[in-house]
Amino acid sequence: MQFILRRLAFYAVAAWVAITLNFFIPRAMPGSAVDAVLAKFPNLLPPARKALEALLGTGPQGSIWSQYVSYLGHVFRLDFGISLSNYPTPVTTIVANGIYWTLGLVGIATIIAFTLGTGLGILAGWRAGGRLDRSLPAMMFLQAIPYFFLALLLVQVFGITLGWLPVAGAYDGINYTPGWSWPYIANVLNHAFLPALTIVVTSVAGWMLQMRNVMVTTIGEDYVVAAQAKGLPDRRVTFTYAARNALLPQLQGFGLALGFVVSGALVMEIVFSYPGIGYLLLNAAASKDTPLMQAIFLLITIAVLAANLVVDLIIVFVDPRVRTREAT
Amino acid sequence: MKSLARLWRRLPGTARAGVIMLGVFLLIAIIGPEVAPYDPGVTTPLQAAPPSAAHLLGTTQTGQDVLSQFLSGVRLTLELAFWVGVIATGLSVIVGVTAAFLGGVWDEFLSLVCNVFLVIPALPLLIVLLGFLNGTSAGQGQFPVIFVLSLLGWPWGARVIRAQALAIRSRDFIAAARETGERGWRIIVFDIIPNIISLIAASFVNTVLYAVGASVALAFIGLTDPNSWSLGTMLYWAELGNALQIGAWWWYVPPGLAVALLGTALVLLNTGIDELSNPRLRDVRSATRIAGRRVWPTDPTPVLGALNGRGGLGGFVRSFSRKSLLDEPALAALPAGNAEKAGELP
Numbered sequence: 160m161q162f163i164l165r166r167l168a169f170y171a172v173a174a175w176v177a178i179t180l181n182f183f184i185p186r187a188m189p190g191s192a193v194d195a196v197l198a199k200f201p202n203l204l205p206p207a208r209k210a211l212e213a214l215l216g217t218g219p220q221g222s223i224w225s226q227y228v229s230y231l232g233h234v235f236r237l238d239f240g241i242s243l244s245n246y247p248t249p250v251t252t253i254v255a256n257g258i259y260w261t262l263g264l265v266g267i268a269t270i271i272a273f274t275l276g277t278g279l280g281i282l283a284g285w286r287a288g289g290r291l292d293r294s295l296p297a298m299m300f301l302q303a304i305p306y307f308f309l310a311l312l313l314v315q316v317f318g319i320t321l322g323w324l325p326v327a328g329a330y331d332g333i334n335y336t337p338g339w340s341w342p343y344i345a346n347v348l349n350h351a352f353l354p355a356l357t358i359v360v361t362s363v364a365g366w367m368l369q370m371r372n373v374m375v376t377t378i379g380e381d382y383v384v385a386a387q388a389k390g391l392p393d394r395r396v397t398f399t400y401a402a403r404n405a406l407l408p409q410l411q412g413f414g415l416a417l418g419f420v421v422s423g424a425l426v427m428e429i430v431f432s433y434p435g436i437g438y439l440l441l442n443a444a445a446s447k448d449t450p451l452m453q454a455i456f457l458l459i460t461i462a463v464l465a466a467n468l469v470v471d472l473i474i475v476f477v478d479p480r481v482r483t484r485e486a487t
Numbered sequence: 488m489k490s491l492a493r494l495w496r497r498l499p500g501t502a503r504a505g506v507i508m509l510g511v512f513l514l515i516a517i518i519g520p521e522v523a524p525y526d527p528g529v530t531t532p533l534q535a536a537p538p539s540a541a542h543l544l545g546t547t548q549t550g551q552d553v554l555s556q557f558l559s560g561v562r563l564t565l566e567l568a569f570w571v572g573v574i575a576t577g578l579s580v581i582v583g584v585t586a587a588f589l590g591g592v593w594d595e596f597l598s599l600v601c602n603v604f605l606v607i608p609a610l611p612l613l614i615v616l617l618g619f620l621n622g623t624s625a626g627q628g629q630f631p632v633i634f635v636l637s638l639l640g641w642p643w644g645a646r647v648i649r650a651q652a653l654a655i656r657s658r659d660f661i662a663a664a665r666e667t668g669e670r671g672w673r674i675i676v677f678d679i680i681p682n683i684i685s686l687i688a689a690s691f692v693n694t695v696l697y698a699v700g701a702s703v704a705l706a707f708i709g710l711t712d713p714n715s716w717s718l719g720t721m722l723y724w725a726e727l728g729n730a731l732q733i734g735a736w737w738w739y740v741p742p743g744l745a746v747a748l749l750g751t752a753l754v755l756l757n758t759g760i761d762e763l764s765n766p767r768l769r770d771v772r773s774a775t776r777i778a779g780r781r782v783w784p785t786d787p788t789p790v791l792g793a794l795n796g797r798g799g800l801g802g803f804v805r806s807f808s809r810k811s812l813l814d815e816p817a818l819a820a821l822p823a824g825n826a827e828k829a830g831e832l833p
Contacts (some may be wrong), residue, residue, distance in 0.1 A: 169599070169603075170600065170606075171601065172599065172603060173496075173602075173603040173606050173607060177607050180607075180612070181615075184615060184616060184619060185592045185619055214494075249739065262596070268657060292813055295501075296501050296504070296751070296755060299751050299754045299755060300747060300748075300751045300760075301538075302750070302754065303746075303747045303749070303751040303753075304743070304746075304747040304750070304752075305700060305703055305704060305707070305743065305746050306704070306785050307707055307722075308722065308743035308746065308747065311726070311731060311739065311743070314731065315731045319731065319732065339780055368758070370706070372761070412605075425573075425610055425614070425706065426610075427609065440611060440614055441708055442613065443618075444614050444615065444617070444618030444710065445709065447618065450617055452614075452618055453615070455611070456611045456612065456614075456615045459608055460607055460611070463606060463607070463608050464606060464632025467606055477752045478620055
């Protein structure tokens with residue numbers, strides 16, 4: 160319990176740092192960020208202009224401190240103002256539309272990659288030096304390919320040359336209407352296949368390598384030898400004795416890696432014009448749509464923090480040592 | 488030189504491959520732009536031409552020479568990654584060692600800062616930062632990218648280094664140095680840092696890897712100066728010029744492949760460092776062949792008699808020890824009946 164409370168406090172601090180960074184970055188930039196933004200959108204209506212000035216800290220607003228307090232108030236009310244590039248639409252509406260696509264695509268693809276990579280890592284570590292283990296350098300090559308480059312190649316081969324799969328967007332908006340109908344869902348899956356494949360192929364090797372290394376170390380432990388000496392079947396020794404213990408660092412890595420995966424997926428979404436958060440963030444950055452940019456950054460950060468918290472809870476549940484260490 | 492040669496022999500094969508690949512890239516980076524046949528930015532009327540004798544890797548849609556762009560791109564990308572590696576690893580060492588050495592409140596505080604920066608996702612922050620820098624006077628050239636990547640690249644290394652330095656700090660020789668009245672910074676520089684040098688090397692390689700990936704991604708999405716020819720900007724222009732649609736593979740394959748190979752080289756090098764510093768990863772590398780049968784280190788210890796149908800008492804007893812399976816001298820002493828089979832051992 161104390162462990163969970165401590166983690167909660169930690170994530171609260173992390174969230175506060177992110178929110179504060181978000182406040183200071185535009186103010187710390189050389190030149191005036193606001194001028195650059197205003198130059199890009201010359202015909203802003205007065206209310207939007209005022210909101211932007213409050214957000215970025217120009218105009219006669221008084222001290223930095225009072226600006227900060229009013230900024231915090233806006234953040235807690237989830238009021239990020241109005242998007243500049245899609246003028247009258249509030250930022251929250253745009254973000255809400257994007258989040259489902261990213262969560263669905265990146266979330267599922269990450270879970271597949273994690274499960275697959277960990278499973279392969281268990282097998283490779285158990286038979287260190289075996290056929291699967293020797294394929295690792297090839298897997299590392301796959302991992303080293305930049306996300307977006309693989310995405311480009313997949314688009315070229317499967318989308319353009321072979322014409323098997325669609326290469327842009329999340330669904331075909333002309334022939335299908337969104338809803339819980341089978342043709343629509345099939346169409347969505349069809350569109351998600353290549354992006355998901357990109358994520359899985361490029362991230363599976365990392366999981367595999369990490370799991371394999373921990374597995375090799377765990378196999379040397381005395382309790383694994385003891386389990387074998389008892390004559391337990393191989394499968395039981397592999398999974399219940401070695402893999403279960405080797406999995407703990409892997410889970411911790413999973414939490415941290417979520418942040419990286421979200422990041423990688425940002426660029427991948429650009430290539431596939433997938434209407435997720437990353438696509439929105441880049442368009443916002445390219446068009447200097449500051450309110451949208453800040454809101455998306457905060458949203459991604461909070462999502463990653465929440466995911467980390469869930470992973471922490473799972474670790475408490477799986478690893479009795481964390482519980483007892485806290486109790487003493 | 489001699490110790491370098493010894494280190495080379497101890498490196499596993501994959502790591503050697505990594506070192507060689509990295510060497511090739513370094514060579515390209517050093518001499519590449521000097522031997523480049525054209526100015527990478529100059530446009531000619533020869534648009535999107537496939538490879539030929541005049542343009543070994545063809546030209547882009549605006550008639551620029553791809554080979555020249557590639558040669559200068561390797562240098563720029565490596566240069567950037569190197570500086571990020573140096574700055575971020577320097578920060579990691581400073582923060583990690585300081586936290587471990589000072590302990591107490593400072594340790595708590597620095598660890599908290601580390602962990603906070605670890606969980607905040609880096610790329611969105613990079614995009615936001617560069618989004619603001621772009622278009623301002625400070626957004627030119629490589630400097631802003633080096634700056635923001637270094638700023639966000641240090642926490643992982645700092646955490647690992649702190650843990651190791653903490654373990655070293657509690658050793659006796661540090662206590663002895665303190666007793667003799669050594670100053671704090673002397674202990675850090677001469678007693679602690681030499682003991683974590685392999686960790687610092689690994690963290691440097693990791694940071695360089697991160698810098699290559701992140702800088703190429705950022706350049707690809709057009710957030711860096713598009714007029715500096717790095718591998719990422721090449722891909723950016725290739726995407727913008729519809730290189731895929733017009734089938735100009737000579738334009739986008741070289742930079743993409745180079746990034747992938749560079750990444751592979753760094754990962755291979757890193758696993759090599761891992762194996763050097765963690766004997767367990769090194770020793771359990773392969774299966775052994777015993778009496779013509781493949782035996783894995785994780786297999787239940789086979790009773791020798793079950794392997795070949797017979798066997799003396801000595802071999803039977805020895806077969807109980809795990810070590811006997813991996814030790815060649817022990818196997819050479821197998822009962823005479825197994826001599827020819829023992830001869831097959833690798």
